[in-house]
Amino acid sequence: MKKVLVVAAHPDDELLGVGGTVARHVSQGDEVMSVIMCEGESLRYKKDMGQKTAISQAGKILGVKEIRQIGFPDQRLDTVTLTEIITPLEKISDKFKPNIVYCQYGGDINMDHQLLFQAANVAFRPLDGWIEDVYAFYTASSTEWGFPRTFTPDTWIDITDTLEKKIAAFLSYHSEVREYPHPRSAKALEHAAHFWGNQCSMEAAEAFMTVRSVKR
Numbered sequence: 001m002k003k004v005l006v007v008a009a010h011p012d013d014e015l016l017g018v019g020g021t022v023a024r025h026v027s028q029g030d031e032v033m034s035v036i037m038c039e040g041e042s043l044r045y046k047k048d049m050g051q052k053t054a055i056s057q058a059g060k061i062l063g064v065k066e067i068r069q070i071g072f073p074d075q076r077l078d079t080v081t082l083t084e085i086i087t088p089l090e091k092i093s094d095k096f097k098p099n100i101v102y103c104q105y106g107g108d109i110n111m112d113h114q115l116l117f118q119a120a121n122v123a124f125r126p127l128d129g130w131i132e133d134v135y136a137f138y139t140a141s142s143t144e145w146g147f148p149r150t151f152t153p154d155t156w157i158d159i160t161d162t163l164e165k166k167i168a169a170f171l172s173y174h175s176e177v178r179e180y181p182h183p184r185s186a187k188a189l190e191h192a193a194h195f196w197g198n199q200c201s202m203e204a205a206e207a208f209m210t211v212r213s214v215k216r
Contacts, residue, residue, distance in 0.1 A: 002030040003130075005098035006064075007089065007120050009037050009112040010074065011051045012173040015058055016184070017137035018102045019166035020159025020193065021206050025100075026063030027162065033096055034064050037085065037116055038072045051175065058169035068092060077115040082122075085115060089123035097130040105136040105209065109145040126214050135208040140183040140192060153207035156196060160203040163193050 004025045008014035014034045015022070022032050036055065052069075059067045070088050077085060101124050106117030117136065124134050135155060138144075143151050159166065167186050171177060180187040190204075197205035 002099045003097060004030050004032045004100045005092070005096060005102070006032065006034045007037070007101065007103040007116065008034065009077070009104060009110065009116045011036055011039070011055050012058075012170065012176045012184075013104060013113075013139055015062065015166060015169045016189070017104070017139045017143075018206060019058075019062060019169050020162045020204070021102070021157045022064060023062045023162035023165040023169075024157065024159060032062075032064045033066045033068065033092075033098070034059060035068045035070065035089070035092060037070045038074050038077065038112060039069070051173065054172045054174065057172040061165055061169040061172065075110075075112055077112045082115065082119055085119035086123045089120060093123060093128060093131070097128075098124075099130060099132045101131060101134045102137050102208070103134070103211075104139055105143050105146075105151055107146045107148075107150045108139055108142040109147075110139075110142045113139065113142060121211065124212075126212060129216060131214065132216075133213045134211040136211055137206065137208055140189060144183065152209060153196070154210050155208040156200045156202070156205045157208070158197065158202045158205050159193060160197065160205075163190065163204045166193075 006014050103120040104113040106114050178184045193204035196207040197203050
């Protein structure tokens, strides 16, 4: 059994790029924890859009054992020091001792994603013997809009058997679902999974960049 940690900036980020992989880990007997750094409502919606309920429901669909919400304000990670973002991640790592870490890619258009990646790269540096692999994942409607476009995957994980769970979990976030052909729509996410999968002769996949792989 592996311990798997998913680190995301906002609610629904935790499944857009890695939801199918999370469900696959769970099906293989691995233990998964998700960490969501920011609440996702205060800036865009100014009111409760039910995201806390959606976070819980999506986690249950995927089989996540524990979800930790840190509670930084939405789209305002640039108002705190990098150390303040690093500290809770280090504490979680010390307690949970993940073997595999998935975090958002540092070249996304979203500043919160960029800062979270910087913090995670420090928090999960190769000082702790339990960390084996650190991967950056692709977040729909953020990674493809970053510039320069530097997301170059080197790892593809087959999610053919878990794609339906990923889509079902995504649909829990009623406030985040958009109409096709927006990249954050159910149909577009299915297309993206087939796009990544077809690159390696699979029906559906999620793609990752390896930040660090340490075999002790």
